[in-house]
Amino acid sequence: MKRPMPWGDQVDVISSDDSASDGDADNGLDGRQSSNDMTIDQPTKELTSEGSLFRRAEMYQEYMKQLPIPTQRSSIIPFTSWVGLGNSIKQLYEQPLHYLTNIHLKQWDQLRFGTEDEHKPLDSLVHPCKAEATVWLIEEVHRLTSCHHHLAKLWLSDPMHYVFIDSITLNSPKSPDSTKSSSPQVL
DSSP states (O other): OOOOOOTTSOOOOOOOOTTOOHHHHHHTOOHHHHHHHHHHHHHHHHHHHHHHHHHHHHHHHHHHHHSOOOOOOOSOOOOSSHHHHHHHHHHHHTOOOOHHHHHHHHHHHHHTTTSTTTTSOGGGTSOHHHHHHHHHHHHHHHHHHOOHHHHHHHHHHOTTGGGGSOOOOSSOOOOTTOOOSSOOOOO
């Protein structure tokens, strides 16, 4: 918040710079100060939007830390891709996955492009229980150890970052010990 400047009060500017030109001395300001005054407002606007992004990243990270990682798993989730497994996990456990986990799953799918097994369902290459345990392990690392500053910097560099942030509902997440009786959808 800016305070109003009392324009009736005079302020003496003392310059220790001997190289100031006579034109600058007439107005009481040296050239560098006046050029800085013009750019002060620009970073303030940027910092405000960056500041709100950093605050959202902090709130997001705090929320994700509070979500419990399921400890008991009762069904094997069939899947054809890492992103598909992630979507099935979200559906089965009714929890969002961390932004960084979603990014990793997408990158893992991209790593398969051009391999001889690219068109095989992933659950025929990696056992579904191991794959799910791997996703939960990575999710736990992201939830508990990620810095919100790092998240905010990633979000600043990617204007489409919100695509990888799962919607957060205000309902409490599914208890880690409870399970659904229906099978998840293969995605």
